[in-house]
Amino acid sequence: MTTPKLAIRGVHKSFGDTVVLRGVDLDVAAGEVITLIGASGSGKSTLLRCANLLEPIDDGEILLDGFDIAEPGLDPDPIRRRIGMIFQSFNLFPHMSVVDNVAIGPRKVLGVARTTAREDAREMLVRLGLEARVDAYPDQLSGGQQQRVAIARSLAMNPEVMLLDEITSALDPELVGEVLDVVRSLKRDGMTLLFATHEMAFARDISDRVCFLHEGAILESGPPSEVFENPSHERTRQFLDRVIDAGRL
Amino acid sequence: MTEPVSTGSSLTRRQAYERGQRRRGIVIASVSTIIAITAVVVLVPRAPRWNRVKKSFFDRELLMDSFPELLEAFWLDIQIFLWSTPLIFGLSLLVAVTRNSRSPALFPLRALAIVYTDVFRGVPVLLTIFLIGFGIPGLIDSRAWSNPLIWGTVALVLSYSAYVSEVFRAGIDSVHESQRAAARSLGMSPRQTLGSVILPQAMRRVVPPLMNSLVSLQKDVALVSLIGPVEILRRAEIQKSLAANFTPYVGAAIIFLALTIPCTRLADYLLHRERRRTGATAIA
Ligand SMILES: Nc1ncnc2c1ncn2[C@@H]1O[C@H](COP(=O)(O)OP(=O)(O)OP(=O)(O)O)[C@@H](O)[C@H]1O
Ligand SMILES: [Mg+2]
Numbered sequence: 001m002t003t004p005k006l007a008i009r010g011v012h013k014s015f016g017d018t019v020v021l022r023g024v025d026l027d028v029a030a031g032e033v034i035t036l037i038g039a040s041g042s043g044k045s046t047l048l049r050c051a052n053l054l055e056p057i058d059d060g061e062i063l064l065d066g067f068d069i070a071e072p073g074l075d076p077d078p079i080r081r082r083i084g085m086i087f088q089s090f091n092l093f094p095h096m097s098v099v100d101n102v103a104i105g106p107r108k109v110l111g112v113a114r115t116t117a118r119e120d121a122r123e124m125l126v127r128l129g130l131e132a133r134v135d136a137y138p139d140q141l142s143g144g145q146q147q148r149v150a151i152a153r154s155l156a157m158n159p160e161v162m163l164l165d166e167i168t169s170a171l172d173p174e175l176v177g178e179v180l181d182v183v184r185s186l187k188r189d190g191m192t193l194l195f196a197t198h199e200m201a202f203a204r205d206i207s208d209r210v211c212f213l214h215e216g217a218i219l220e221s222g223p224p225s226e227v228f229e230n231p232s233h234e235r236t237r238q239f240l241d242r243v244i245d246a247g248r249l
Numbered sequence: 250m251t252e253p254v255s256t257g258s259s260l261t262r263r264q265a266y267e268r269g270q271r272r273r274g275i276v277i278a279s280v281s282t283i284i285a286i287t288a289v290v291v292l293v294p295r296a297p298r299w300n301r302v303k304k305s306f307f308d309r310e311l312l313m314d315s316f317p318e319l320l321e322a323f324w325l326d327i328q329i330f331l332w333s334t335p336l337i338f339g340l341s342l343l344v345a346v347t348r349n350s351r352s353p354a355l356f357p358l359r360a361l362a363i364v365y366t367d368v369f370r371g372v373p374v375l376l377t378i379f380l381i382g383f384g385i386p387g388l389i390d391s392r393a394w395s396n397p398l399i400w401g402t403v404a405l406v407l408s409y410s411a412y413v414s415e416v417f418r419a420g421i422d423s424v425h426e427s428q429r430a431a432a433r434s435l436g437m438s439p440r441q442t443l444g445s446v447i448l449p450q451a452m453r454r455v456v457p458p459l460m461n462s463l464v465s466l467q468k469d470v471a472l473v474s475l476i477g478p479v480e481i482l483r484r485a486e487i488q489k490s491l492a493a494n495f496t497p498y499v500g501a502a503i504i505f506l507a508l509t510i511p512c513t514r515l516a517d518y519l520l521h522r523e524r525r526r527t528g529a530t531a532i533a
Contacts, residue, residue, distance in 0.1 A: 052434050081436025091431035095449045105435040108445060150431075157435055 003066040005030040005192045006051065006083075006161050011060035011070075013043075013050055020046045022216040023060070028161070028194055033187050035203040035224075036196040038213035039239060044196035045088075047213070048163040051194065052085045064161070081109050084159030088166045090146040092138040098125065098149050099134040105157045117156075124152045128182060144175030151182055162186065164195040200243055204228050212236045308496040315488045315497045322484035323504050326470045329398070329480070333405050333466065340410040345417035346443065362414075369411035375472050378404040382476035401473035409466055416458045420451035457523055460516030464509050471505075481505075 004027040013021040020043045028034050036044045049055045051062055053069065053076040062070040069079045092101050102121035106112040112120070125134050128148045138146055147167055154162060164183065168176040180202050186193060187206055197203055203210055204224040211221040212233070220227060220236045231237045260268070293299060347355060347362045369377065381404040386395035424447050432442040474483035481501050488497035 049430075054430050054434060076433075077436050077438050080434055083434075085434040087427065087431065089427060091427045093428065093431070093446055093450075095453070104445060105437070108441045109436040153435070 002029070004028055004063070005032070005065065006194065007061070007063040007066075008047070008051065009061040009063065011047070011050060011062065012058045013046055013055065014058060020216055021050070021057075024213075024216070024218055026194075026211060026218060026221075028192055030192055031190045032208045033193045033195065033206055034209045034211060035207040036194065036211050036213055037198075037200065037203060037239070042213045043216045044213055045165050048085065048165045048194065048196055052083050052163055053080060054085075077109075081105075081157050082160045084154035084157060084162040086147070086150050086154055086162065086164045086167045088169050090138070090143070090150045090170070092146055092149055092153070094138050097135050097137055098130065098141070101138065101149055102152045102156050105153060109157065121152070121156060124156055125149070128152050129178075142175060143171045144178045147171065147179045148182055151179075151186075161192045161194065164193060164197070166196055166198060168197070168199055198243075200228070200240075212239065214239075304494075306495045306499050308492075308494055311492055311494055311496040312500050315485070315492075315500050318488065319481055319484055319497065319500050319504055322479060323481040323501075325478060325480040326467075329402055329405070329470045329473060330467055333402055333409070333470070334463065336402075336406045337409045337413055337466070340406060341413035342417055344410060344414035345421060348414070348418060349421055351439075366411045366414055369408050370415070372408075374405070374408045374469055375475065377408045378472050378476060380404070381407070382473070397477040398473070401476055401478065405466070405469065405473065409462065409469075413459065413462050416455050416462065417451065419458075420455035421447055423454055424450045454523065457516055457520035460512065460519060464512045464516065467509055467512065468505060 006028040008024055008026040011021050011024045012019075024043075024047055026034070036047065038044055046055065050057045050070075053062075056072070057070050060070070061068050064079065064082065069076075092098075093104065096104065099118055099121045102124055103112075103114070103117035106120065107114055107117040122131075122134055125131060128151065130145060130148055130152065133141060133145060133149075138149065141149065147170075151167075167183075168179050171179065176199065180199070183193070183195070183202075184206060195203075195207075207224045209221055210224045210227040211218045212227060212231070212235075213219070214233075214235050220231060220233050227236065228240065231240060296302075344362045344366065347358050348366075350359060372380075378401055382397050382400045385400050385403075386397065389395060428446055428450065429442055432446040433439075437445070471480060471482040474480050474486075479487075481504060485497040485501040489495060
């Protein structure tokens with residue numbers, strides 16, 4: 001038995017009286033791509049933010065290579081640099097050029113020299129097809145380009161796992177493809193991905209496993225063919241029916 | 250609209266319409282301005298006792314005579330202003346950052362910062378100047394440190410930093426939480442996040458309100474005169490007493506306005522530019 005890259009064990013999380021996660025269990029093996037699906041408000045973002053230690057969990061464990069990173073009192077910074085996170089709203093730094101957005105992490109956190117960090121950043125941006133925009137500022141880019149820069153910024157830190165939180169939800173439909181192509185290339189390169197999404201067709205296409213989050217727990221999980229075509233829970237079926245009605249599958 | 254729409258084939262309908270509107274606006278504004286000025290010029294001299302007002306406030310010769318001395322005294326105001334400004338920025342930034350910190354080790358400093366802002370924002374600037382300017386030199390024996398200029402400046406810096414730190418704090422708070430999340434998720438420490446991500450964005454937003462505080466400071470520098478130094482206000486007062494005429498005060502006011510009005514305009518301009526900029530990015 002190999003240790004999973006990331007293991008979420010019995011995670012509980014409440015905001016005041018609102019219980020959001022009530023015992024989530026999820027193992028992500030190295031190189032595995034897992035999509036999280038579930039209704040709005042089911043706790044997908046919260047789970048990802050907890051996994052990145054942006055929110056403290058109330059109970060449970062989060063293991064990275066078998067080491068509990070949710071241990072209260074642990075310095076989160078060295079752990080976070082090993083876990084990349086991409087947000088729905090891109091969250092690029094608006095006061096920095098694209099290349100500096102990508103270079104800032106390695107410069108500040110890894111202590112890479114400015115010129116080296118910028119050269120590496122350029123290379124990364126070329127890989128993501130953004131060579132023409134390296135000196136632009138975020139507000140001069142399309143949403144799809146901004147999200148690709150955000151991915152480049154995260155990749156520049158060489159993360160071992162990436163958490164993607166509905167990274168295409170804020171995009172115009174015609175821009176979704178370019179971002180999803182990047183996710184495909186991440187999978188090809190063997191990146192471990194935990195991906196919350198409403199893009200069901202893409203989830204079915206790319207995932208090794210799909211997890212359906214319902215009322216703060218994982219109700220059902222399995223290969224996409226199983227979960228999408230033959231869900232074993234009534235709730236999953238209802239959710240998928242609603243999604244199909246909305247024309248997303 | 251009866252404005253000509255097809256002036257020059259290069260204008261779109263909308264541009265032609267807007268140009269017509271603009272011209273109409275200029276005409277209306279000019280006419281009403283001329284009427285207003287004429288009214289003032291014609292009516293004011295007819296007001297009862299206008300001659301006395303003119304003589305005791307707008308005596309041209311006295312104005313010319315007093316102006317050089319006033320300008321010279323104003324240099325002291327400018328010097329106080331120039332020393333205080335960087336001190337105010339430094340102190341208020343420190344207070345703002347301290348108040349926003351969360352580390353328990355900084356609790357005493359945080360408490361001190363809160364007490365400090367509450368107290369100095371609550372006491373009139375003038376009273377602070379009196380308390381510190383008269384009070385502290387009395388406690389200190391050293392001649393060199395009893396200069397009222399020093400303690401007047403200290404009082405101004407303490408008073409203004411309390412206000413300006415609130416401006417900085419508002420600026421820091423205005424940077425969206427998601428920026429912090431993005432920086433922290435890269436592994437940046439709280440300090441790195443503040444220095445590289447939060448403060449640079451906050452600074453840009455606080456430039457306009459900061460400019461307004463500086464305009465106030467330019468005027469309040471004159472309050473230091475009340476504990477001794479002969480700067481422009483004091484000089485004007487002396488001249489007023491000698492000539493038994495208020496014209497030197499008007500001269501001092503003109504000198505202040507020559508400095509503050511351009512600064513106020515600049516602050517307005519920066520504010521508008523910032524509004525436009527953030528308005529544009531908010532939509533994107
Ligand atoms: N910081 C917070 N404070 C209070 N409540 C919160 C906070 N963050 C999330 N919640 C609540 O937690 C619940 C789950 O939110 P979450 O954002 O994780 O859902 P989600 O599955 O990502 O939904 P969506 O698909 O709309 O993004 C919601 O009811 C939300 O109101
Ligand atoms: Mg969400």
